[in-house]
Amino acid sequence: MNNFCSLGDCNFSQCHHCFPVINCSLNHQWCDKFGTLSQIIEIKTQKILVTGCCGFIGSHLCEYLLKNRNVSIFGIDNMNDYYSPQVKEKNLNILKNYPNFKFKKDDITTTNLISDWKPEIICHLAGMAGVRYSIQNPKLYIKVNIEGFVHIIEEAIKNNVKHITYASSSSVYGLNQKLPFSENDPIETCNSPYACSKRSMEILAKMYSQLYKINFIGLRFFTVYGPRGRPDMAPYKFLKAINDGNKFYKYGDGTSSRDYTYIDDIIRGVVAAIDNKKNVKCEVYNLGNSNPISLNTFIELCEKVTGKKANYEQIENQMGDVPYTCADISKAKNDLDYKPKVSLREGLKFAFNDILKNDYK
Ligand SMILES: NC(=O)c1ccc[n+]([C@@H]2O[C@H](COP(=O)([O-])OP(=O)(O)OC[C@H]3O[C@@H](n4cnc5c(N)ncnc54)[C@H](O)[C@@H]3O)[C@@H](O)[C@H]2O)c1
Numbered sequence: 001m002n003n004f005c006s007l008g009d010c011n012f013s014q015c016h017h018c019f020p021v022i023n024c025s026l027n028h029q030w031c032d033k034f035g036t037l038s039q040i041i042e043i044k045t046q047k048i049l050v051t052g053c054c055g056f057i058g059s060h061l062c063e064y065l066l067k068n069r070n071v072s073i074f075g076i077d078n079m080n081d082y083y084s085p086q087v088k089e090k091n092l093n094i095l096k097n098y099p100n101f102k103f104k105k106d107d108i109t110t111t112n113l114i115s116d117w118k119p120e121i122i123c124h125l126a127g128m129a130g131v132r133y134s135i136q137n138p139k140l141y142i143k144v145n146i147e148g149f150v151h152i153i154e155e156a157i158k159n160n161v162k163h164i165t166y167a168s169s170s171s172v173y174g175l176n177q178k179l180p181f182s183e184n185d186p187i188e189t190c191n192s193p194y195a196c197s198k199r200s201m202e203i204l205a206k207m208y209s210q211l212y213k214i215n216f217i218g219l220r221f222f223t224v225y226g227p228r229g230r231p232d233m234a235p236y237k238f239l240k241a242i243n244d245g246n247k248f249y250k251y252g253d254g255t256s257s258r259d260y261t262y263i264d265d266i267i268r269g270v271v272a273a274i275d276n277k278k279n280v281k282c283e284v285y286n287l288g289n290s291n292p293i294s295l296n297t298f299i300e301l302c303e304k305v306t307g308k309k310a311n312y313e314q315i316e317n318q319m320g321d322v323p324y325t326c327a328d329i330s331k332a333k334n335d336l337d338y339k340p341k342v343s344l345r346e347g348l349k350f351a352f353n354d355i356l357k358n359d360y361k
Pocket of ligand 1: 169
């Protein structure tokens with residue numbers, strides 16, 4: 001054994017001071033016992049299942065991990081048409097360039113992939129997003145977000161998965177008046193089936209963490225935007241409409257506000273939650289920017305970034321809307337070393353450049 005270092009970082013093709021070389025002809029006992037280099041790499045690589053890998057946040061997370069970490073990722077997504085599946089296909093094509101990435105079109109409510117592939121860690125981002133659509137389709141949100149989560153957890157427990165990071169939402173704070181929103185605040189005013197489904201996921205995670213040896217981190221994302229942003233959300237819709245000279249709707253008088261958070265900041269938070277360095281058993285964290293911007297100011301910023309004047313029609317607030325969101329991020333700072341860096345103005349420029357690059361070919 002002393003003849004082998006354990007790092008495998010030596011480049012000599014016939015080196016016998018490190019891992020057995022691939023196709024080594026010397027038949028070392030060590031190689032027979034511990035396997036070939038590729039098998040050892042597979043063992044040493046962290047196996048992560050990412051659900052919703054073709055979506056906005058999921059595709060950025062996979063790309064970040066594949067670029068920066070020694071991981072093997074299996075992504076699943078059902079490619080539904082809540083927004084254009086072509087957008088999801090484009091995201092998937094980026095991930096297919098990485099040899100450590102595998103994909104299956106699969107549904108979180110029925111998938112067998114956890115039993116088949118046996119991940120160590122799961123990052124569960126698949127789900128039905130969107131407040132207004134949830135008011136029209138409440139049963140779909142219960143089915144996908146709640147039943148889907150339970151299916152993933154039950155499979156995880158059967159297969160000895162130790163840690164699940166999952167997407168919750170700032171929407172759980174509903175009509176709460178106290179700002180900024182803290183994880184300690186009561187959650188009693190959820191304002192849509194979507195918000196209720198996310199809150200239910202948090203309650204289920206708590207229950208499962210009490211019954212079984214499995215850790216959960218729930219992340220309450222606050223209005224995430226950036227390149228490859230979701231086409232149903234205001235940052236993408238407004239930038240695109242203003243650039244095209246098209247009319248869009250402004251809901252309410254423009255005094256409502258949102259805590260817009262740039263995708264790279266969110267991804268740093270998700271990765272820290274996956275790492276779970278503090279080994280927390282079951283917690284939820286706000287991942288926001290802690291800098292709310294009114295809708296009027298947001299539209300002005302979009303005008304500055306595009307260099308064009310907005311053309312909008314003001315209409316009533318919609319059912320399910322909440323007046324403000326603002327994250328207290330002290331808990332995430334403390335436990336996840338979470339520090340958002342990108343200002344809204346800078347982030348909107350990145351988002352707009354991506355729209356120019358991809359939507360006008
Ligand atoms: N983007 C935000 O601002 C934001 C804010 C709060 C919470 N979230 C949550 O974060 C997660 C990711 O959000 P996103 O913005 O990337 O949304 P997204 O819609 O782009 O990604 C979700 C992905 O899940 C997939 N999916 C949906 N139902 C599925 C099913 N039954 N089986 C398998 N895959 C399924 C979709 O096809 C999609 O690709 C979601 O759970 C969302 O609710 C997002």
